[in-house]
Amino acid sequence: MLERALQDLPAEQRAVFCLRVFEELSYREIADVLAISIGTVMSRLSRAREKLREALAPYLAAARRAGSEP
Amino acid sequence: MSAHVEDRLSPYLDGELSAGERDRVESHLRGCPSCARHLEELRAVDAAARALPLEAPAGYFGSFSGRLRERLPQRRARRWPAWALAAAAGLALAVLVPLSARRVVSPVPEAVKTDALRSSTPTTLVAASPAFAEPPRVRAKTAAEPGAAPPAGVATPVPMMASREQLKSGLYAQKRSGPSAQEPSSQAAANQAAPPAAPAAGPAPASVSGAAERLEGAEEKNKEGPLRKIQRDEASRGVRTDAQLMRADEDVGYQSLLVRQAGSVDEARRLADAWKTFAETHPASPRADEARVRAIEARGLAWRLSHDPADLDRVRQSARAYLASSRAPQRERVRALLETLPASEP
Numbered sequence: 245m246l247e248r249a250l251q252d253l254p255a256e257q258r259a260v261f262c263l264r265v266f267e268e269l270s271y272r273e274i275a276d277v278l279a280i281s282i283g284t285v286m287s288r289l290s291r292a293r294e295k296l297r298e299a300l301a302p303y304l305a306a307a308r309r310a311g312s313e314p
Numbered sequence: 315m316s317a318h319v320e321d322r323l324s325p326y327l328d329g330e331l332s333a334g335e336r337d338r339v340e341s342h343l344r345g346c347p348s349c350a351r352h353l354e355e356l357r358a359v360d361a362a363a364r365a366l367p368l369e370a371p372a373g374y375f376g377s378f379s380g381r382l383r384e385r386l387p388q389r390r391a392r393r394w395p396a397w398a399l400a401a402a403a404g405l406a407l408a409v410l411v412p413l414s415a416r417r418v419v420s421p422v423p424e425a426v427k428t429d430a431l432r433s434s435t436p437t438t439l440v441a442a443s444p445a446f447a448e449p450p451r452v453r454a455k456t457a458a459e460p461g462a463a464p465p466a467g468v469a470t471p472v473p474m475m476a477s478r479e480q481l482k483s484g485l486y487a488q489k490r491s492g493p494s495a496q497e498p499s500s501q502a503a504a505n506q507a508a509p510p511a512a513p514a515a516g517p518a519p520a521s522v523s524g525a526a527e528r529l530e531g532a533e534e535k536n537k538e539g540p541l542r543k544i545q546r547d548e549a550s551r552g553v554r555t556d557a558q559l560m561r562a563d564e565d566v567g568y569q570s571l572l573v574r575q576a577g578s579v580d581e582a583r584r585l586a587d588a589w590k591t592f593a594e595t596h597p598a599s600p601r602a603d604e605a606r607v608r609a610i611e612a613r614g615l616a617w618r619l620s621h622d623p624a625d626l627d628r629v630r631q632s633a634r635a636y637l638a639s640s641r642a643p644q645r646e647r648v649r650a651l652l653e654t655l656p657a658s659e660p
Binding site: 246247248250251261264265266270271282286289290293296297300304307308 | 359
């Protein structure tokens, strides 16, 4: 599910997400590698995370329900 | 209550906000359960992604990992083997979210917490998810994380800048020499596949973002001669011109699958799925056929490792579907594979 959502991201968003989350680059490093501005890194990453969050929404909701049970 | 801060949560999570902005976000989070929950969900997304049991997802991932490896500190070069130990994403989510959801009531104080959560002790997490029990990745960054941008002890900006051209030229070299030199025809498809970029919304100041798009567009196209100006102009108007990036994405996706090894049933099944996805995602690629065949072979491997009749059914079905298709240049290879399988019941 998440893997699929990750692959479905636009390439430019996936690149930023992967560099941040998997390679753990800072925004400055990502900006340098991709030759884009930090502002663009920020906005692409935000969009990528939002899409992944939407893709995982059912799981997040279920986990939240499970977590709120005593 | 102050305005919601959803659009600042991602950089907040990464510790990339200025002190002033961070204070504003934290102040808002203390009084806004909705934004606090949003933040926890984003955090869960990251955690789940990190726990994906992949060596490298198809796409940029492998590309950047490979090309950056020489320039990255060793801690990053070791990232991939650690991934092999990660549990299924679902597990990490199921474990992480209930815990983090409870913390909504006491909003998260600082971004560093993500790292604390991952790399230090919370025993339930560590015990329940191998993703968190991986041999401690060297996390030099943890110490540097509270500060925003360029963390100490990682690649310095200068080499980064110096080698950016190398990175780009590597990309071009790969594209030019790769077997899928399907130049103009794939451009339309790639453009179609690439959703139009949203106008630089969000936090990026328009001027900065616009400049970046121009720079990016120019660098992507710097081998294209006369097209360059047009594309730069398009980029400056917000029109995406990343056909080449999409093609590079296909290249590295393919190559990252080629080097992927399947040593267990699950890995073989995932590899089969990944090849299938590649073939479906790039139907016009000259590599699509090879991907289809490799998907069948990986499924065959899954069956040999599992002896699960469901795997046997799937490998038979996919092999027969391939043989029945009008375009099956590797018919013999698939037929040979099919013959190694046990005779099917009448």
